[in-house]
Amino acid sequence: MLAGIAGAFAQKADAAIRKGNELYKQKNYEGSLQEYDKALGENPKNNIAHYNMGNAQFKNDKLDEAIQSYNNAADNSDKTVKEKAFYNKGVALSKQKKLQESIDAWKDALKLDPNDNETRENLQKALIELKKQQQQNDQNKEKKDKKQPKPQDQKQPPPSKLNKQQIDQLLKALAQKEKEVQQKLQKGSPSVTKPEKDW
Numbered sequence: 001m002l003a004g005i006a007g008a009f010a011q012k013a014d015a016a017i018r019k020g021n022e023l024y025k026q027k028n029y030e031g032s033l034q035e036y037d038k039a040l041g042e043n044p045k046n047n048i049a050h051y052n053m054g055n056a057q058f059k060n061d062k063l064d065e066a067i068q069s070y071n072n073a074a075d076n077s078d079k080t081v082k083e084k085a086f087y088n089k090g091v092a093l094s095k096q097k098k099l100q101e102s103i104d105a106w107k108d109a110l111k112l113d114p115n116d117n118e119t120r121e122n123l124q125k126a127l128i129e130l131k132k133q134q135q136q137n138d139q140n141k142e143k144k145d146k147k148q149p150k151p152q153d154q155k156q157p158p159p160s161k162l163n164k165q166q167i168d169q170l171l172k173a174l175a176q177k178e179k180e181v182q183q184k185l186q187k188g189s190p191s192v193t194k195p196e197k198d199w
Contacts, residue, residue, distance in 0.1 A: 013042035017049055024052065029059045047077035051085055054092075063092045083112035087119050094122070099130045 020035030036053040039046055054069030070089035074082045090105035106123040110116060 010043065013039040013046055013049065016042065017046070017052060020049075020052060020056070024056055024059075027059075029056045032056045033060070045076065047073045047075070047081050047085075051077075051081055051088075054085070054088060058088065058092055063096050066092045079112050083109050083116070086112070087116070087122075090119075090122060090126075094126060099126050099133065102126050103130065 016035045016039035020032040020039065023029075023031035023035060033053060033056045036049045036056060039049040040053070043049070050069050051073035054066045054073060057063075057066035057069055067089055070085040070092070073085040074089075077085070086105050086109035090102040090109065093099075093102035093105055103123060103126045106119050106126065109119045110123065113119070
């Protein structure tokens with residue numbers, strides 16, 4: 001009796017996936033999402049439903065959701081579904097300009113199917129693009145470093161606007177003031193005594 005119930009759930013899930021696939025072919029991605037969601041309601045571990053849902057989400061530009069669906073599809077699924085899920089995850093990540101993550105996803109896909117030329121080509125393109133970005137970042141850093149003044153390039157204090165005669169007058173005035181202060185100290189300063197010891 002239990003097997004019959006499980007079979008009924010599987011049939012409902014499969015029917016929802018088939019209907020979702022038909023809607024997907026008609027480019028009715030919202031409708032297909034609803035059907036895949038029904039299939040997952042019947043069987044939350046249905047990797048095909050997760051994978052197909054990811055494709056429909058991708059078509060609707062729901063890339064973060066698609067990536068999550070591909071991750072779900074890759075969990076505990078057979079080699080073929082897992083490889084396709086990693087491949088499509090790589091495409092979604094690439095579309096988001098997340099090159100390193102897309103490279104990682106395509107590497108995972110190639111581990112499962114080393115003969116997949118399309119995955120290999122995408123991986124190579126992404127690696128080339130990543131290298132270009134790193135070179136561009138290095139060049140931008142060098143330009144930025146050149147624009148920043150080096151310690152020896154920092155501005156010297158501006159030269160004094162006083163001429164030699166004015167400087168001499170200021171020095172004489174300072175010397176005179178110092179002389180006056182010294183004289184006042186000598187005339188009016190009481191003798192310094194040591195404090196008495198308190199025995």
